[in-house]
Amino acid sequence: xxxxxxxxxxxxxxxxxxxxxxxxxxxxxxxxxxxxxxxxxxxxxxxxxxxxxxxxxxxxxxxxxxxxxxxxxxxxxxxxxxxxxxxxxxxxxxxxxxxxxxxxxxxxxxxxxxxxxxxxxxxxxxxxxxxxxxxxxxxxxxxxxxxxxxxxxxxxxxxxxxxxxxxxxxxxxxxxxxxxxxxxxxxxxxxxxxxxxxxxxxxxxxxxxxxxxxxxxxxxxxxxxxxxxxxxxxxxxxxxxxxxxxxxxxxxxxxxxxxxxxxxxxxxxxxxxxxxxxxxxxxxxxxxxxxxxxxxxxxxxxxxxxxxxxxxxxxxxxxxxxxxxxxxxxxxxxxxxxxxxxxxxxxxxxxxxxxxxxxxxxxxxxxxxxxxxxxxxxxxxxxxxxxxxxxxxxxxxxxxxxxxxxxxxxxxxxxxxxxxxxxxxxxxxxxxxxxxxxxxxxxxxxxxxxxxxxxxxxxxxxxxxxxxxxxxxxxxxxxxxxxxxxxxxxxxxxxxxxxxxxxxxxxxxxxxxxxxxxxxxxxxxxxxxxx
Numbered sequence: 001x002x003x004x005x006x007x008x009x010x011x012x013x014x015x016x017x018x019x020x021x022x023x024x025x026x027x028x029x030x031x032x033x034x035x036x037x038x039x040x041x042x043x044x045x046x047x048x049x050x051x052x053x054x055x056x057x058x059x060x061x062x063x064x065x066x067x068x069x070x071x072x073x074x075x076x077x078x079x080x081x082x083x084x085x086x087x088x089x090x091x092x093x094x095x096x097x098x099x100x101x102x103x104x105x106x107x108x109x110x111x112x113x114x115x116x117x118x119x120x121x122x123x124x125x126x127x128x129x130x131x132x133x134x135x136x137x138x139x140x141x142x143x144x145x146x147x148x149x150x151x152x153x154x155x156x157x158x159x160x161x162x163x164x165x166x167x168x169x170x171x172x173x174x175x176x177x178x179x180x181x182x183x184x185x186x187x188x189x190x191x192x193x194x195x196x197x198x199x200x201x202x203x204x205x206x207x208x209x210x211x212x213x214x215x216x217x218x219x220x221x222x223x224x225x226x227x228x229x230x231x232x233x234x235x236x237x238x239x240x241x242x243x244x245x246x247x248x249x250x251x252x253x254x255x256x257x258x259x260x261x262x263x264x265x266x267x268x269x270x271x272x273x274x275x276x277x278x279x280x281x282x283x284x285x286x287x288x289x290x291x292x293x294x295x296x297x298x299x300x301x302x303x304x305x306x307x308x309x310x311x312x313x314x315x316x317x318x319x320x321x322x323x324x325x326x327x328x329x330x331x332x333x334x335x336x337x338x339x340x341x342x343x344x345x346x347x348x349x350x351x352x353x354x355x356x357x358x359x360x361x362x363x364x365x366x367x368x369x370x371x372x373x374x375x376x377x378x379x380x381x382x383x384x385x386x387x388x389x390x391x392x393x394x395x396x397x398x399x400x401x402x403x404x405x406x407x408x409x410x411x412x413x414x415x416x417x418x419x420x421x422x423x424x425x426x427x428x429x430x431x432x433x434x435x436x437x438x439x440x441x442x443x444x445x446x447x448x449x450x451x452x453x454x455x456x457x458x459x460x461x462x463x464x465x466x467x468x469x470x471x472x473x474x475x476x477x478x479x480x481x482x483x484x485x486x487x488x489x490x491x492x493x494x495x496x497x498x499x500x501x502x503x504x505x506x507x508x509x510x511x512x513x514x515x516x517x518x519x520x521x522x523x524x525x526x527x528x529x530x531x
Contacts, residue, residue, distance in 0.1 A: 026082075032130050040130070043086055050090055054098050061106035063099060064469035070100065102472060107493040108501060111474040113276065113304055113333045115489040120397040121337050121390035133386040135169075136379065137363055138372030141386070145373055148388035154395075155329060156345050158309040160322030166352060167345030168378040169387055173303030174221040176328030176344035177270070179355065179380055181212060181225045183326065183346065184268040184297035186354040199354065203230055211259055212236045214270040215247035215282060219301060222270055244431060245278040247271065249286035256294045268297040273318055274305025274334075277476050277485065279435030281305055284320030291325075300324040303342070305435060307334020310404035314411065325351075331391050334407050334489065341387045352378040409491040410436045417486060417498045424502060426509070430478055436488040439476060442509040455482035457512050464508040471501045 029036060073096055083089050103109060105116040135141040135148055148169055156165035170176045186198045188210065195204040210231055214222050216238040223233045237259070240251040256266050269291050271282040284300060291298040300321050302308075306329030308318050321327060324347065331341040346352055356377045358365040363374040376382055394403070414436040421427045421440055430439040441458045443449070449457070458475070459482055465471045474485040484505070486498070 032132075044126070046086060046090060050094065050098070054094075054101075055105070058103055058106070060469040061103050061109035061472045062466060062469050064467045065100045066467070105490065105492075107490055107497040108471040109490065110486045110488055110493065110498070110501065111472045112487055113330075113489060115333060115336045116492065117338045118336050118394045118398065118403075120393040121341075124389040124393040125338060128386045128389045131386075135384050135386050135388075136376035136382050137374045141375070144386045144389070145375055147386065147392050148375060149373065151388050151391055151395075152343060152345065155309070155343060159318075159324075159327055159345065161324070161327070161345060161347045162322075164349055165345060165347050166349035166378065167343050168352070168375060169384065170328075170342045170344050170379075171340045171381070172332070172342045173219065173301065173328050173330050174224065175380060176303070176330075176342060177219065177221045177299070177301060178225040178228060179344045180270070180297075180299040180301075180326045180328065181222070181268060182229055182380075183351050183354045184212075184299065185210065185229055185231070187297060187351060188265070188267045206265060207231065209263065209265045210235055210267040211264050212268045212270065213239055213252060213255055213259075213266065213296070215239050215241050215245075215272055215275070215280075217241060217245050217275045217277060217280065218270055218272050219276060219303070241280070244434065245275060245280040247282040247287065249283050249290065252287060253290055256290060256296070260294070266294050266296045268299060270299045270301055271324075272305075273300055273302035273308075273321060274435050276304065277437060277439055277478075278431060279304065279433060279437040281317055281434060284318065285323070286320075288320050288323035292323075297325045298323065299326045299328070301328050303328050303330040304333050306330065307403070307407040310335070310400045311408050312401060312404050313408045335391065335394075335403055336406055336489075337390050337394065341390050355380055406491045407436075410488045410493075413491075413493060413495070413498075414438060414486075414488050416495045417488065420495060420499055420502065424506070426506060427502070430483065438486040438488075439478060439483050440485075441481070441483045442505055444509070444513065447513065451481055453516070457509055458482045458484055460512045461505050461508045464511075465501070465504060468504075470504050473501065473505075 029039060032040060083092060104114040133141050133144045135144045138145050152167040152169070156162075156167060159165075170179065189195055189198050189204055189207070192204055192206060195201070195206075198204075207230065212222065212226060212231070212235055214236060218238075222236050226235045227233055237255055239255055240248050242248050252269065256269075259266050269287055271284055271287045273281045273284065288298055290296075302318070302321065305318065306327075308314050309329070326344065326346045328344050329335075329342065331337040331343070332339040335341070358377075362382075363376050375384070414433045417438055418429065418433050421429050421438060426442060426444045428441050428443040441454065442461055443454060462473055462475050462484060465473060474487055476483055476485050486501075
């Protein structure tokens, strides 16, 4: 062991006096305290200058670096050795992170449900982070509690859930969907004769018969939630979709009826308002009617499509969402907020009691009518930051109509992109867009390519675009076949940007086929020589 390593591993009290004094002085300078106010201001300004420079200088959405190349940069780094000053740290952050970051604000980033974010939301992060409010209890949060609650109330009013609705901010759609199915499960089990409740007594004997119905293109978090809830993946019944990838309500009616006839228990139906791949919105009104008829909980996963709540043009696409028992919305998607910023809401506030647990040190049970509003009573999480401040400042500075305008703009852009792709003879589109996604693949009409070659061709195109840093597009599989996907959430992206990406898709595709045509005779000649 080297002498330096031995010093690092030794207790502080056994280290040389000079080293201990240095550590003590650094500790004094390290915390967000009044005596360090000047250092705080200087550091923030330097970080702002760095990010501003990267914002203006970065010319493409990704550098093209490979995982192995990135890993090499981290080899040999000693996290026990301090760099000495802020400039050295910022230089390292720039080299290891910012130079090769994936920049969602770039107009040719069209991959996942990542959006450019509003300036007010960034300013909110600059306030919330140093204050470091924890919103789980009133005595840690004060005004932060009411900022979050006000936004929950605002969202439930926009949805139309009624005066008894309530909710809580979450980490994202996955956690929101887990909360929905947990509450739906416990609510259903509480109605079973002779069962005293899941929270204290565990799942009833009937639990293997509980079923959750969702479209065949619903979010994978439903299967994860079912497994975590002790129901298993098989408890989630996939319901066929129509030609627009919306849940077929007639198929749902048949599935519910057959389930009950087989002695199974339809616990919940999850309708999606904006599927990840197709942006499809299930027929919410029809599904709500079926849920009422069969006594099933209706959860609407509006993580993506929730932005329509602010739209002045397309709000009616969510008709029927007001009949849901619970709803999830991701503000960090179509409300243009930084991650994390999401919410889960129920139409009957008392049902959030299924996730409540009282701890004497934190949120003791109290009969006092003036008991403080502790948000932890409604949350799966304990410690949570004030993510609501981002949306609060955005609404107060810009207003909801401005957010709706941004989302309407990308919806219109998607329709223009659809016409662009339709006009390309070597592009095959899966379906017309509904929100702001397009699923397609490169498929030259003149080549009779088998599916395996088409899969390899389109996988190559995606890798080549990323490797060259020209664009970042997503990929998915439809009926087992490989496709590319545009996810448009940047109002600054233009049709010209998308046309340039399509041109590069065609170029990389043609290059791949040219190489394959050259390689094929070589393989044939080798086989002939061997046999």
